[in-house]
Amino acid sequence: MLAFLKAKERQSLPASVVLGNNACDLDSVVSSVMYAYILDKTVEPTSPVLCIPKKDVVLRTEVTFMLDLLGISIDDLIYLDSPQISEIQHKHMRVHLVDHNKYDNSYLKLESYEVASIVDHHEDENGPCTGYKRVEPVGSCATLITSLFQESAAPKVSLTDDMKLCLGGTILLDTINLDFSKGRTTDLDVQMFKSLSITNSDELFEKITKAKVDISKLSVYDLLRKDCKHFTCKTGTVYIASIFGPTWEQFFSLPNVVEETAKFRSEFNIDVLIIMIRSENCQLFLAVAHGVPFISKECIGDVTEKLNLIPLQNFYPENWLVFEQLNLRCSRKAILPLFKTWLEK
Numbered sequence: 001m002l003a004f005l006k007a008k009e010r011q012s013l014p015a016s017v018v019l020g021n022n023a024c025d026l027d028s029v030v031s032s033v034m035y036a037y038i039l040d041k042t043v044e045p046t047s048p049v050l051c052i053p054k055k056d057v058v059l060r061t062e063v064t065f066m067l068d069l070l071g072i073s074i075d076d077l078i079y080l081d082s083p084q085i086s087e088i089q090h091k092h093m094r095v096h097l098v099d100h101n102k103y104d105n106s107y108l109k110l111e112s113y114e115v116a117s118i119v120d121h122h123e124d125e126n127g128p129c130t131g132y133k134r135v136e137p138v139g140s141c142a143t144l145i146t147s148l149f150q151e152s153a154a155p156k157v158s159l160t161d162d163m164k165l166c167l168g169g170t171i172l173l174d175t176i177n178l179d180f181s182k183g184r185t186t187d188l189d190v191q192m193f194k195s196l197s198i199t200n201s202d203e204l205f206e207k208i209t210k211a212k213v214d215i216s217k218l219s220v221y222d223l224l225r226k227d228c229k230h231f232t233c234k235t236g237t238v239y240i241a242s243i244f245g246p247t248w249e250q251f252f253s254l255p256n257v258v259e260e261t262a263k264f265r266s267e268f269n270i271d272v273l274i275i276m277i278r279s280e281n282c283q284l285f286l287a288v289a290h291g292v293p294f295i296s297k298e299c300i301g302d303v304t305e306k307l308n309l310i311p312l313q314n315f316y317p318e319n320w321l322v323f324e325q326l327n328l329r330c331s332r333k334a335i336l337p338l339f340k341t342w343l344e345k
C-alpha cells in the first residue's frame, strides 16, 4: 500500500490519475487512494491526486487520522499544488473520477485529457467518460470501491486489514454508523461493510467521529481556516470563522494566538474577523477582531440585542471584543446576515 504511493511521490506522475471531489472529505480521499491502488495493480501506473492545496489536508482531521492508521504520511500524497502537477499539464492525461462524476478542469488545468472512468454515488451529471462508469446512489463511494475489490479477480488486488478498516470506517462515517433511519444507508452499504469483516464497528465509528472534531493538533491559523465563511460589504471584507471545542479562555490561551490571527487576517485581507467559539458544554462566544474604529462594545448595533450578547471584560488581546452569546439558537447561518445588515449601514 505505502510502497505504491511512495513510488509516485519520488518520480513524476504517471499519465493516469484518480481525482476525488474538491471537498476532499474522507470518502474522496479513501476512495481515490484505494481506486488508484486497484488501477495501479490491474491496468497501469496510477496515482491519486487530492483536490486541495497540501496545507489544507491538516484541517481534515478525520482524513489525517485515517492516513495515520494506514501508515501514510501526508507527504506521500499528491495535491493540487504539488510540483508534479505542473509537469502533467502538457501531457495527455487519463483522469479517473471518484466521489463526483463530472470533471472540472479548473483545478488541474490539463491541456489534453479524457475522463477514463467514473465511480461515484452522487446524482449523475452525465459528464463525458470514455471507459468504465459506475454511478449508484449508495451512502458512500467507499462502498462502491469495496465492491470493486470483490469483483477484481486478480489475486494481487487483495485488501490488507488496514485497508479494510479504512474503507469500513469511511462507510460508517458516511452512513452514520449504518443507521437506516438517518436516510443515508442502503443495503449495498451494509453488505459491503459486512464483507470487510470488521468486528468492533461501534468502536471504529466512535474513533473516527472523535477524530473529526479533534482540533488539539491544529494551530490557531488552521483553526480559523477550518470552517470559515466570508462576505464583502461597505465596511470591507468580513470573515466569520466557527470553532468547536474550546471555551474563549482556552482559545485565547493557545500558542501565538495574536500572531496567528494577524497572519490569517493579512493573508486574506480581512477587515473584520468574527470568531464564533462553541465550547463543548454548548456555551457560545463571539470574538470580534476589528480594524474598524466604529466597532465597539456599545456599538455593535442590533446584533447585540438579537444574539443577546454579554461583553466579557479583560483577558483578551487589545482591539478585540469578546462576548458571551446567550441566544444559543443563533447559528452562524443566522448570524451572518445580521452582521451583514449591520456592517452595510
Ligand SMILES: [Mn+2]
Pocket (backbone or CB within 6 Å): 027, 028, 099, 121, 140, 141
Ligand atoms: Mn462521498
